Amino acid sequence: EAQVTQNPRYLITVTGKKLTVTCSQNMNHEYMSWYRQDPGLGLRQIYYSMNVEVTDKGDVPEGYKVSRKEKRNFPLILESPSPNQTSLYFCASSPWTGGGSNQPQHFGDGTRLSIL
């Protein structure tokens, strides 16, 4: 089954304790992205990757890191989490269509992070 898998689904942690949210896709997609969803703000892009070893900042990258060492995996790293990073996080992937805009992004089920 084609899917994007995020782990964990839920996490409560404390300020300053490094954490990693994993994301893996089995569709051989080139493009992967992380979004955060906050009430009244919709989804905003944190980081994206167009292929292995190619990553770039989205609209809200502060406090986050990513890496893309393998095509299928795109982990999101919070090195020193703070309460303002409490949010619902989504990983998404899509084929790189060389400029075409019609491919929908496939989303993981989301990770709800609470940072106390």
Add this chain to the structure above:
Amino acid sequence: AQKITQTQPGMFVQEKEAVTLDCTYDTSDPSYGLFWYKQPSSGEMIFLIYQGSYDQQNATEGRYSLNFQKARKSANLVISASQLGDSAMYFCAMRNTGFQKLVFGTGTRLLVSP
């Protein structure tokens, strides 16, 4: 800059009726794609329908159709014959050709009553 505006924070509809969820967009790029996603209370994002800026016909997918008015820069989602399972948050999103980033609106919460 790209922007999506969804002006209806919440909508109510009775079962079996049709409902329209509004979406307006702003972009200077002549080539772009518009997407609608559904987010049920369980949280996942479900792709519903796509409309390309050069598509001549309005997109349809089952009970979902997109009322695309390019001159007005609007891409409203129409759900026909609403069902209780349609109760969810709905997001409109846009992607310009050449860029993979999706820009989302703030969403509309739809509640379908029996």
